[in-house]
Amino acid sequence: METIANVAASDLADMIQRSIELMAFPLSAWEATTYAEVIALPRVVVTRPPAEGLLATGFVPYDCHRNCAEQVANDPRSSSRHVIGWLPHGEDLILHSVAEIAGRWLCLTPQFGATHSRFDFIPDPHIEWRDGDDGSCKTAFRQGHELPEALRKNPLRHIRMRDQFLAMVKAGMSPLEARDAVAKATECSSEEL
Numbered sequence: 001m002e003t004i005a006n007v008a009a010s011d012l013a014d015m016i017q018r019s020i021e022l023m024a025f026p027l028s029a030w031e032a033t034t035y036a037e038v039i040a041l042p043r044v045v046v047t048r049p050p051a052e053g054l055l056a057t058g059f060v061p062y063d064c065h066r067n068c069a070e071q072v073a074n075d076p077r078s079s080s081r082h083v084i085g086w087l088p089h090g091e092d093l094i095l096h097s098v099a100e101i102a103g104r105w106l107c108l109t110p111q112f113g114a115t116h117s118r119f120d121f122i123p124d125p126h127i128e129w130r131d132g133d134d135g136s137c138k139t140a141f142r143q144g145h146e147l148p149e150a151l152r153k154n155p156l157r158h159i160r161m162r163d164q165f166l167a168m169v170k171a172g173m174s175p176l177e178a179r180d181a182v183a184k185a186t187e188c189s190s191e192e193l
Contacts, residue, residue, distance in 0.1 A: 012112070013175040015062070017165075020179070023092070024162035025148055027155035034142065035151040038086055038093055038122060044105050046098050046121045051110040064109040065138075068097040071108055075101075084140060085123040091153035095140060096121065161186060 051061075059067045068082040079102040086093035098107050098121055105121065127147065129138040140147040152158055161182050168178035 016175045016179045017169075020162050020165050020182075022149045023152065023158040025155075027152075027159075030145060031148070031151055031155065034145075035093065035153060038124060038151060041085075041122050041124060043088075043120045043122050046105040046107050046119055048107040048109075048111075048115060048117050048119070050117075051112070051115075054108060054110040059108050059110055061110045061112060064097040064107070065140075067108040068099045071099045071101070077102075083123050084127045084129075085121055086151065088120050088122065089150075093122065093151040095147055095149050157186065 055061070059070075065082075065084070068084075072080045072082045081100045082097060083100050083105075084095070084097045087096035088094075096107075097109075098105055100106075107119075107121075124142065126142050128141050130141050131137075132139055164185065165175075165178045165182045168181060169175055173181065
């Protein structure tokens with residue numbers, strides 16, 4: 001069984017690179033409008049059980065949509081509901097799924113980094129799942145638009161961060177060091193504004 005302590009450094013580096021790339025998609029008017037709509041929706045407080053317990057139960061790290069769908073499918077009392085929405089992360093909104101089980105809001109997805117045991121979540125009633133072209137996967141749509149992994153308040157900042165990250169890695173910095181350096185530089189420039 002995989003635990004938080006034995007995540008391979010290469011897996012972490014790959015995850016960092018994928019995350020930075022996912023947040024650097026081109027900006028659009030649709031994203032800005034959708035961000036404004038979503039940020040105004042009501043929030044709920046979600047509890048995240050300890051990662052070790054979630055892993056022992058068979059939930060998959062960083063696969064929230066699958067975890068919640070499986071919880072609903074395997075709930076013998078049918079008291080679980082898969083809820084998709086947005087996890088506020090700084091100024092950004094990350095597409096995320098949680099489960100509402102007998103009136104309790106729970107995140108069933110283990111994380112390998114330090115996380116809060118309680119967090120705000122924005123359920124989005126306008127999101128629907130559609131079958132993929134091959135029928136083997138589902139894709140999230142909101143009012144006819146396929147959803148990205150996040151909605152960003154400042155898309156250009158993420159594009160600049162990706163470019164800085166890639167330049168640092170190319171110059172020989174590890175992905176973890178480059179991520180931390182970009183985060184620190186972004187934090188400092190935000191304080192100057």
